[in-house]
Amino acid sequence: MQPEFWHERWRTGRIGFHLPTVHAGLIRYWPRLQLPPQSRVLVPLCGKSLDLLWLRDAGCDVVGVELSALALEDFLAQSGIAARRRRRGAFDVFESPGLELLCGDWFDLSTGQLGPVDAVYDRAALVAWPPSLRSAYLQHLAALTRSATPVLLIVLEYSQAQMPGPPFSLSRDELEDLCRAAFEVEEFGRRDALADEPRLRERGLDRLQEVHYRLTRR
Numbered sequence: 001m002q003p004e005f006w007h008e009r010w011r012t013g014r015i016g017f018h019l020p021t022v023h024a025g026l027i028r029y030w031p032r033l034q035l036p037p038q039s040r041v042l043v044p045l046c047g048k049s050l051d052l053l054w055l056r057d058a059g060c061d062v063v064g065v066e067l068s069a070l071a072l073e074d075f076l077a078q079s080g081i082a083a084r085r086r087r088r089g090a091f092d093v094f095e096s097p098g099l100e101l102l103c104g105d106w107f108d109l110s111t112g113q114l115g116p117v118d119a120v121y122d123r124a125a126l127v128a129w130p131p132s133l134r135s136a137y138l139q140h141l142a143a144l145t146r147s148a149t150p151v152l153l154i155v156l157e158y159s160q161a162q163m164p165g166p167p168f169s170l171s172r173d174e175l176e177d178l179c180r181a182a183f184e185v186e187e188f189g190r191r192d193a194l195a196d197e198p199r200l201r202e203r204g205l206d207r208l209q210e211v212h213y214r215l216t217r218r
Contacts, residue, residue, distance in 0.1 A: 003067055003105065011070065022054045023123055025154050025212050029188050030058070030121070033150045033214070039118035044106060044141065045125035048075030055121065056098040063117065064101045065109060072101045089113050107140055114144055120151040120215075127155050127167040134170075134178055142182035142217060151183070151215035156193070162204040175213065183215040 035041075037059045046052055046064030048071045055062045066072050072094055076083050083094040083101070091104035091113060102109065106125075120141065129137050141151075155170040176185050193210035194201060200208060 019049065022050050023154065025210065026051050026054060026121065026123065026152070029152055029212050029214075030055075032188065033119055033152060035060070035119055035150075040116065042114070042117040042120045042144070044120070044122055044137075045128055046101070047071045047124065048078065049123065051121065051123060052099065052101075053079060060098070060119075062099050063114065064099075065106055066101065066103055067105060069103045072103050075101070106137070109140075109144065111144055117145060117149065119149060120145065122151060123154045124167070126153060127165075127170060130165070130168060138178055138182065145217045147217055149217040151213075151217070153213040153215050155211050155213070157190075157209040157211055158200075158205050158207055162206065163200065172211070179215060182218055184218060186214045186216070188212040188214055 039060050041055055041060045041062050043049070043052060043055070043062060043064045046066050047068070049064075052062050052064055052075070064072075069092065075081075076094060076096075081096050081099070083096040083099070085092060085094050087093070088102075089110070089112075090108040091102040094101040094103070102113070126134065126137060145151075155175065156167055157171055158169045160169045172185075172187065179185050190209050190211040192208070194205060194208040197205070197208055
């Protein structure tokens, strides 16, 4: 899936993955990471998620990474946030107190550009990558983080034969295979999410599980 695929989705407003509210899984499970105040949190493929504001208001310093400038500009405008914009390497950076948004390609991000982070929140990143790119995404995430860094990960499980994705299905066995070299996997909980996803029912799904994990960088 090339960058143009996602640029087109944002240009045409085909962003069914965007939630108009803070994700309930974030509210429920984030406290279990037991992070100290002012922890620096990385949010890959953040879009214009309201989860960014929730994390900031919870006392975190939030770093979002997003390919689409339109997504970040919409987020700032809709949230009423005035941000300073500047260029840093391969990224345009929008800065506001407690919030740093990097616009560019995930795979161009380096530890020098990012700096140290204390935790990661992935609600829509891993499930956005097709199977052929999952390993590369997680390898890059591992390269950007230090040992013992926790990740709150939210994924979906469904029959891939019923819907091609994105978002893509990811089973626990598949996740553990992907994470074996770099992350430990702990399941926090799962729920039946089909009733909340009419757009996915329309695409043919008759079963959908939302699964919440803690990954810990080895």
